[in-house]
Amino acid sequence: MAANRRNKISELGLIDCFSRVFKSRNPLVIKGIGDDTAVIRTGKEKYLLSTCDMLIEGKHFKKTDNLNDVGYKAVSCSLSDIAAMAGEPRFALLSLGIPKRFGFKDTDNLLKGIKKAAAMFSVDIIGGDTNASDKLIIDICMLGFVEPRKLVLRSGAKAGDYIFVTGRLGGSIHGRHLKFMPRVKEAKFLTDNFKINSMIDISDGLALDLWRVLKESNVGAVIFESLLPMHKDSRNLQESLYMGEDFELLFTVAKDVGEILLGKIRRKRIKFPLSFIGKIIQDKPKLYLVGRDNKLSRIKPRGFIHF
Amino acid sequence: MAANRRNKISELGLIDCFSRVFKSRNPLVIKGIGDDTAVIRTGKEKYLLSTCDMLIEGKHFKKTDNLNDVGYKAVSCSLSDIAAMAGEPRFALLSLGIPKRFGFKDTDNLLKGIKKAAAMFSVDIIGGDTNASDKLIIDICMLGFVEPRKLVLRSGAKAGDYIFVTGRLGGSIHGRHLKFMPRVKEAKFLTDNFKINSMIDISDGLALDLWRVLKESNVGAVIFESLLPMHKDSRNLQESLYMGEDFELLFTVAKDVGEILLGKIRRKRIKFPLSFIGKIIQDKPKLYLVGRDNKLSRIKPRGFIHF
Numbered sequence: 068m069a070a071n072r073r074n075k076i077s078e079l080g081l082i083d084c085f086s087r088v089f090k091s092r093n094p095l096v097i098k099g100i101g102d103d104t105a106v107i108r109t110g111k112e113k114y115l116l117s118t119c120d121m122l123i124e125g126k127h128f129k130k131t132d133n134l135n136d137v138g139y140k141a142v143s144c145s146l147s148d149i150a151a152m153a154g155e156p157r158f159a160l161l162s163l164g165i166p167k168r169f170g171f172k173d174t175d176n177l178l179k180g181i182k183k184a185a186a187m188f189s190v191d192i193i194g195g196d197t198n199a200s201d202k203l204i205i206d207i208c209m210l211g212f213v214e215p216r217k218l219v220l221r222s223g224a225k226a227g228d229y230i231f232v233t234g235r236l237g238g239s240i241h242g243r244h245l246k247f248m249p250r251v252k253e254a255k256f257l258t259d260n261f262k263i264n265s266m267i268d269i270s271d272g273l274a275l276d277l278w279r280v281l282k283e284s285n286v287g288a289v290i291f292e293s294l295l296p297m298h299k300d301s302r303n304l305q306e307s308l309y310m311g312e313d314f315e316l317l318f319t320v321a322k323d324v325g326e327i328l329l330g331k332i333r334r335k336r337i338k339f340p341l342s343f344i345g346k347i348i349q350d351k352p353k354l355y356l357v358g359r360d361n362k363l364s365r366i367k368p369r370g371f372i373h374f
Numbered sequence: 375m376a377a378n379r380r381n382k383i384s385e386l387g388l389i390d391c392f393s394r395v396f397k398s399r400n401p402l403v404i405k406g407i408g409d410d411t412a413v414i415r416t417g418k419e420k421y422l423l424s425t426c427d428m429l430i431e432g433k434h435f436k437k438t439d440n441l442n443d444v445g446y447k448a449v450s451c452s453l454s455d456i457a458a459m460a461g462e463p464r465f466a467l468l469s470l471g472i473p474k475r476f477g478f479k480d481t482d483n484l485l486k487g488i489k490k491a492a493a494m495f496s497v498d499i500i501g502g503d504t505n506a507s508d509k510l511i512i513d514i515c516m517l518g519f520v521e522p523r524k525l526v527l528r529s530g531a532k533a534g535d536y537i538f539v540t541g542r543l544g545g546s547i548h549g550r551h552l553k554f555m556p557r558v559k560e561a562k563f564l565t566d567n568f569k570i571n572s573m574i575d576i577s578d579g580l581a582l583d584l585w586r587v588l589k590e591s592n593v594g595a596v597i598f599e600s601l602l603p604m605h606k607d608s609r610n611l612q613e614s615l616y617m618g619e620d621f622e623l624l625f626t627v628a629k630d631v632g633e634i635l636l637g638k639i640r641r642k643r644i645k646f647p648l649s650f651i652g653k654i655i656q657d658k659p660k661l662y663l664v665g666r667d668n669k670l671s672r673i674k675p676r677g678f679i680h681f
Contacts, residue, residue, distance in 0.1 A: 081472075081481065081504050082502075082504070084481070084482075084485070085468075085485070085499075085502055085504075088485045088486075088489055088499075089485075089489065089492075089498070089499035089500075089502075091498040091499075091500065093498050095464075096465075096498055096500055099498065099499075099500045099501065100499070100500065100501055100502060104501065105465070105467065105500035105501040107465060107500065107517075109416055109417060109422070110416060110417035110418075111417075115416070115422070115517075117465070117467055117500065117501060117515070117517065118467070118501055119426075119467040119468070119469045119501060119502070119503050119513065119515050120469070120503050121469040121470075121471060121503050121505050121511070121513060123471055123505055123507055123511075126505060126506065126507075127505075157402075158403075158412070158414060158424070160412065160424055160425070160426040160515055161392075161426070162426045162427070162428040162469075162513045162515075163428075164428060164430055164511065165388075174388065174391070175391075178391070178392070178395045178396075179395075182395055182396065185396075191396070191398040191400050191403055191406065192392075192395075192396035192398075192406075192407070193396075193398065193403055193406040193407065193412035193414065193424065194406065194407055194411065194412040194424060194425055194426060195389075195392055195396075195407060195426070196426050196427050196428050196513075197388055197389070197392075198428050198430055198433060198434075199433065200430055200433075201508070201509070202508070204428070204430075204471070204511060206426065206428060206469045206503075206513040206515075208424070208426050208467055208469075208513075208515035210414075210422075210424065210517075
C-alpha cells in the first residue's frame, strides 16, 4: 500500500481551495463541499445525499488484491459516507478505468464484489462509464436520502459534548480495509434513538477526521489514550490515531445523552462496539491527547493523506 | 489522442454485462444502465437524472492540452448527457486524480475550466474527492431534473420516424472536443415545442450512437450520405460517421413533427444548425447508408470505443 503521506497542506489546502472556488449560494444546497456527503433539498420529505469516492490501484488497494474485495471496498467507502450523515443509501453510479490486462474473469470478479456490497443495503447500481486505463480506477458516486430531522453534519459539535467511536481503531491497512462493514445500521440505530450533534466516518484516521469535526464546529477536543479502542491489528498508538481506513463512526452528543449511552454500554445494551474517548472543549480547532502518563499533548491533524 | 479502438465487443459486451449484473427491480428506477443518464422517481413533480463520465489523460485529452479546456470538457460531457434526456443540469460532484507534477497553478486552471462550464448552466459543484495519481483523471457525476412528460429515452424510436441531428459532425478530435457547447438549450427548445420520440448525444460517433438508439428501440434506420452535415474539420465521411466526440444531439420524431421541423428549417425558424439525415425503418437494429452513388450499404456499429 503506497500510502502517499505528503504534506497535509496539499490535500487540506486543496479542499479549502475547492470550497472557495465552488462556493454555492443555491438555497437548495443544504451542505456542499466539506462534509461526508452533499445534502440537497429536493422534496418536502427527505433530503438527497450524494458523495463520490475514487479508488486508484496502488493507492487504495494493491494490484494483487482480490478483485472481489476491491469492488466490495469501493462501494463500502461510499456507504460509510452515507452512514456518517445518518442516511439511507439507495443508488450508485460506477465509473471504471479498466486495465488492458483484465480478462472477462477479472471484470466479473470486480463487478461481483461491487454487487455484493451494494446488495447488503439494497443499493441499485443505476449507471456507469467504462474506460481503458493503465491502472484500475473505480469511482463510485452514491445517492441516498435522509429525513431532515435526522441529518447529522460535522459542524454540530458543541463544547461539553461527549465523543464516541464505534468499533476499534488502527491497523486496517494490514487487511481489514478490504472487508469492513460500513456502519449504516449503527448510524440508523444511533440517530433513531439519540440526539447526535455531529458525526463523521473515520476514513483518514481518528486524528485527522476528529480535527475535521473540530474545524467545521469551531471547537477543540481532548481525547484519552487509555480510552481509545485499539484494534488488535494496530501495532501502536500511532496506527490507531493516524493510519486511517477504519471506516468507523465518530460522533458527539450532549452530556445528558452521553451519560445515557455510557450507562447502556456498561449494561451491554448496545449491540455493537462503542467507546467513549473524550470531550469537546471550548477552544480553537485544536486536538489534545491525555497520554497513559497523564500528560497532555497537542496532536496535529495528520492522517492518511491521499494527496 | 490515443483513441483506443479495440474490438467493439469489449465495450458493448461490457455494458451488456453491466446491465445484466446490475439489473434493477426497484420501481423507483425508471431507467438504469443503458441510456445517457439514469432516471429516478424521487418526488411527484420531477424525475432525478444522474450520470457519470470519467476522463483520463492520454485517452480523452492530451497531457499537453490546456487544463482550463480539459476541465471545461469534463463538465460539458456530462452536461451533454443531461441534455440528451431533455433535463435541466443542477448539481455536480467531482472526483480527481491529480498528478504529482501539478502545481497550484495547474490545479487552479483545471478548477477554473470546471467552474466555467458549470456556471454556463448554473450547475453547483457540491462535492468532490481528491487523490494523487500518475495521470490526470477527472470523473464528473452530474445530477439534474426533468419533468416526466418531457423525458426522452433512447428506446422511443418508431418505424417511420424522421432522424435529425444538431450541428455538424466529424473531426472534433482535431480540437473542437475541448471547446464544444453542450446542447442543453437546444434540447429544451426541442422538447418544449415538439414531441421527441427518442434522443441521444453523439459522443462515440453517429454510427455507434444511432445504433444504440436502434438497439434500445428495436428498429432499423436508413441515413443518407448526401444529407449528413459534415463539419469543415471532418476530413472524410469516415470521420463524420465514426470519429465521435461531436456532442451533438441525435433525435427522432414522428413523420408529422418531422415535416413541421423541415418546414421551420427551410424558413430559417430554427436558431441552431439542424439537419434531417434519414428515417427509422421496421427492421432489426441495423443501420444502412445510402451513398452519394445512391447505393445502399450496411454500416457496422463501430465508433470511438473507450475500451
